[in-house]
Amino acid sequence: MKVTELSREELLALESELQAKYDAYKAKGHKLDMSRGKPSSLQLDINNEMLAMPLDSYILENGLDVRNYGGVDGTVEMRRLFSELVDIPMAQIIVGGNSSLNMMYDMMMRLFMFGTLGHKPWKDAGKIKFLCPSPGYDRHFAITQAMGVEMITIPMTPTGPDMDMIEKLVAEDETIKGMWSIPLYSNPQGIIYSDETVRRLASMKTAAPDFRIFWDNAYGVHHLFSENSIPDILKLSAEAGNPDRVLYYFSTSKITLPGGGVAMMAGGEATIAEAKKHIGIQTIGPDKVNQIRHAKYFKNAEGIRVRMKALAEQMVPKYELVLNLLESELADTGLLTWTKPEGGYFITVDTLPGCAKATVALAKEAGVVLTGAGATYPYGIDPRDTNIRLAPSYPPIDELQAAMELFCLCVKLVGVRKLLEA
Numbered sequence: 380m381k382v383t384e385l386s387r388e389e390l391l392a393l394e395s396e397l398q399a400k401y402d403a404y405k406a407k408g409h410k411l412d413m414s415r416g417k418p419s420s421l422q423l424d425i426n427n428e429m430l431a432m433p434l435d436s437y438i439l440e441n442g443l444d445v446r447n448y449g450g451v452d453g454t455v456e457m458r459r460l461f462s463e464l465v466d467i468p469m470a471q472i473i474v475g476g477n478s479s480l481n482m483m484y485d486m487m488m489r490l491f492m493f494g495t496l497g498h499k500p501w502k503d504a505g506k507i508k509f510l511c512p513s514p515g516y517d518r519h520f521a522i523t524q525a526m527g528v529e530m531i532t533i534p535m536t537p538t539g540p541d542m543d544m545i546e547k548l549v550a551e552d553e554t555i556k557g558m559w560s561i562p563l564y565s566n567p568q569g570i571i572y573s574d575e576t577v578r579r580l581a582s583m584k585t586a587a588p589d590f591r592i593f594w595d596n597a598y599g600v601h602h603l604f605s606e607n608s609i610p611d612i613l614k615l616s617a618e619a620g621n622p623d624r625v626l627y628y629f630s631t632s633k634i635t636l637p638g639g640g641v642a643m644m645a646g647g648e649a650t651i652a653e654a655k656k657h658i659g660i661q662t663i664g665p666d667k668v669n670q671i672r673h674a675k676y677f678k679n680a681e682g683i684r685v686r687m688k689a690l691a692e693q694m695v696p697k698y699e700l701v702l703n704l705l706e707s708e709l710a711d712t713g714l715l716t717w718t719k720p721e722g723g724y725f726i727t728v729d730t731l732p733g734c735a736k737a738t739v740a741l742a743k744e745a746g747v748v749l750t751g752a753g754a755t756y757p758y759g760i761d762p763r764d765t766n767i768r769l770a771p772s773y774p775p776i777d778e779l780q781a782a783m784e785l786f787c788l789c790v791k792l793v794g795v796r797k798l799l800e801a
């Protein structure tokens with residue numbers, strides 16, 4: 380039923396029907412959470428074997444004792460595992476603690492405090508700006524906002540951020556110092572940057588000589604319905620004469636444990652050498668015990684690929700549930716649009732203009748917590764108020780079903796009210 384084409388009388392009748400359903404749902408006193416992209420307890424439990432595994436030796440192949448200080452850039456064993464998995468030379472990889480976001484924050488702090496490779500520290504560069512492909516990841520935007528960086532929203536397209544707009548802006552404005560990007564299965568839309576997008580990012584002319592791309596490949600191996608890959612941006616940018624443009628991040632947060640995984644960064648050789656010097660002042664070394672636990676448990680990149688298949692087996696039914704419900708409840712209504720992601724952690728939907736905030740608020744009132752509307756845009760402001768990120772991973776499947784049924788109801792109720800206002 381095309382709700383957007385109903386008469387006023389029909390809309391009023393539908394509104395009271397939906398309101399009755401909503402009231403009945405609310406009376407059940409649900410308490411459901413699909414707000415953040417957290418693994419479910421079942422996904423976490425897969426790691427219990429690794430956590431219980433004895434470490435038969437504490438001595439690394441370079442002679443370092445994992446229980447002691449040292450190894451600022453991580454263990455050789457874990458660097459090799461990441462190198463094989465993400466196809467970046469070991470020499471360009473630093474393995475850190477559990478959080479890649481932490482490594483991004485630290486890098487941003489260093490760029491502000493010290494500058495990089497002889498360029499002026501960003502704190503002394505006056506007002507600086509960052510490009511923020513949106514919808515995007517709220518915690519990226521929180522970092523740039525906390526540091527007083529002006530954020531410029533760049534629209535996303537099916538092949539990645541709007542490259543015409545990016546190329547024009549970075550060529551003209553030297554106060555644009557960098558951009559965020561999630562190139563494979565982007566958070567939240569699941570977009571895969573096209574080969575052309577990656578090539579253009581690697582080779583575009585930038586007015587700022589110290590322009591940096593935070594290349595957050597958080598979902599680089601998180602395939603669900605098909606396996607996809609993106610070109611090697613570190614190699615392409617080096618070939619284009621920009622060897623230090625890209626700051627690459629990855630972690631096992633959503634492979635093993637967000638609270639106890641292992642994170643890495645990679646970059647051009649000069650950038651990595653510089654970062655190691657700074658990190659050597661910050662710490663005497665990361666948690667090598669956890670690194671060696673991961674490296675011994677998985678053995679090689681294939682070990683991680685096998686794990687990703689097991690995780691996908693848990694995720695796919697949840698994605699199908701969400702996508703099937705959206706299809707059966709909302710496909711023909713004209714009230715909601717969405718696309719099916721091939722991997723990652725989220726499904727993104729767009730309501731009628733001006734309806735996202737009200738939909739999330741209505742769901743909350745009936746006990747279903749969703750990611751805040753607006754969170755996917757810089758400053759928390761979605762200019763059209765349409766975008767909502769659905770995170771299906773955390774709730775058990777029966778709770779997900781209940782949460783999604785309410786979500787569909789809220790989309791319809793808010794949509795009908797909006798149409799009645801017109």
Ligand code: PMP
Nearest residue numbers: 478479480516561566597630632
């Ligand atoms: N980047 C993106 C795009 C994410 O979605 C997340 C987790 N939600 C992170 C980084 C956080 O990564 P980590 O746990 O390694 O800090």
